[in-house]
Amino acid sequence: MFIFELNKPGSRLHHEDENISWKFERLLNHLETAFYDANVALNLFISEREKDSGYSDRIQWDTDFQKRQILEAEVRMEFGLHPLEGFDKVRVEVDARLKRDKWSQGEIPLSHQQRLIFLHAKSFLGALDTIDKFLKVISEENGAPQNIKRLHIQISNEFPHLRGVRNSAQHLEDRARGLGAGKVPKPINLQPINNNHVVAPQGVLMLSNILGTKLGYTMADGNYGEVDISAESMLKVTKIIQDVFNSFIWKGSPQHLPR
Structure with missing residues (x-):
C-alpha cells in the first residue's frame, strides 16, 4: 500500500x-x-492488478462441474425432460441457479469483478x-x-x-x-x-x-x-x-x- x-x-x-x-x-x-x-x-487499482485467481479458478471449475451435474438432474426432473431433450433450456436454467447460489453466498459476478x-x-x-x-x-x-x-x-x-x-x-x-x-x-x-x-x-x-x-x-x-x-x-x-x-x-x- x-x-x-x-x-x-x-x-x-x-x-x-x-x-x-x-x-x-x-x-x-x-x-x-x-x-x-x-x-x-491508486491503492485499490494496484490491489486489483495484483490479484492472481488462476489457481482458485481451477478449483472453482471442478466444484461448479459437480454442482452442474446435480442441478441438471434436478432441472430435467422438474421440467419433465429426457436426457436428450431441451438442452438449451436446461443449460440456461442450470446456469441461472448455479449463479444465484454463488451470489447468495457473497460471490461477485464475473462481469462485475472485471469492472x-x-x-x-x-x-x-x-x-x-x-x-x-x-x-x-x-x-x-x-x-x-x-x-x-x-x-x-x-x-x-x-x-x-x-x-x-x-x-x-x-x-x-x-x-x-x-x-x-x-x-x-x-x-x-x-x-x-x-x-x-x-x-x-x-x-x-x-x-x-x-x-x-x-x-x-x-x-x-x-x-x-x-x-x-x-x-x-x-x-x-x-x-x-x-x-x-x-x-x-x-x-x-x-x-x-x-x-
Missing part, C-alpha cells in the same frame, strides 16, 4: 481579510480531499481532474498567490492527456460513435498509434483501455491519450499540492497529512 504525505504549514491561512482566508481554506480543503481520493483509488479495476482507474482519473479544476479556480480567485497559476500549468505539463482522456470518458456516447467534441460533434479523424502495446498506422478507435498501468481513450482530436495510474503519478501530484500549500501564508501549528 502506498500512502502519500503532505505537510500543511499551519492550521489556518493568514490574511488581513478573514473572508478571503475562509474562501481559500475551503478551496484547499477540497483540493486535499481530491488528493486523498487519488491515493485511495472493478476500471472503476478504480476512472476514480483516479476523476480525482486528478478535480485537482486540475480546483487549481484553476484557486489561481483565478482574487488574492491568490501568483505561483498557483504556474502550478496549474504544471499539472497540464505532467499529465498532458488528462483533459482529453477525461472528456472522452465523460462523453463515451459520442466517442463510441466515432464523434469528437462540440455541440454538433464531427467525426473523429483517427491518428496513428504506436506505443508498447498497439501499432496502428491508420489509427484505431480505442475506448476505456487499461494497458499496463495506463488508462487510455481515443480523444476528440483523434489521438490516443493515456493517464498513468501509478505511484509515479501520485508523486507528481503530491509535489504540486505541497507547493500549493507552501504558496500561502499560514498561522497556527503545522500539520502532517493524512491524519
Whole structure:
C-alpha cells in the first residue's frame, strides 16, 4: 500500500481579510480531499492488478462441474425432460441457479469483478481532474498567490492527456460513435498509434483501455491519450499540492497529512 504525505504549514491561512482566508481554506480543503481520493483509488487499482485467481479458478471449475451435474438432474426432473431433450433450456436454467447460489453466498459476478479495476482507474482519473479544476479556480480567485497559476500549468505539463482522456470518458456516447467534441460533434479523424502495446498506422478507435498501468481513450482530436495510474503519478501530484500549500501564508501549528 502506498500512502502519500503532505505537510500543511499551519492550521489556518493568514490574511488581513478573514473572508478571503475562509474562501481559500475551503478551496484547499477540497483540493486535499481530491488528493486523498487519488491515493485511495491508486491503492485499490494496484490491489486489483495484483490479484492472481488462476489457481482458485481451477478449483472453482471442478466444484461448479459437480454442482452442474446435480442441478441438471434436478432441472430435467422438474421440467419433465429426457436426457436428450431441451438442452438449451436446461443449460440456461442450470446456469441461472448455479449463479444465484454463488451470489447468495457473497460471490461477485464475473462481469462485475472485471469492472472493478476500471472503476478504480476512472476514480483516479476523476480525482486528478478535480485537482486540475480546483487549481484553476484557486489561481483565478482574487488574492491568490501568483505561483498557483504556474502550478496549474504544471499539472497540464505532467499529465498532458488528462483533459482529453477525461472528456472522452465523460462523453463515451459520442466517442463510441466515432464523434469528437462540440455541440454538433464531427467525426473523429483517427491518428496513428504506436506505443508498447498497439501499432496502428491508420489509427484505431480505442475506448476505456487499461494497458499496463495506463488508462487510455481515443480523444476528440483523434489521438490516443493515456493517464498513468501509478505511484509515479501520485508523486507528481503530491509535489504540486505541497507547493500549493507552501504558496500561502499560514498561522497556527503545522500539520502532517493524512491524519
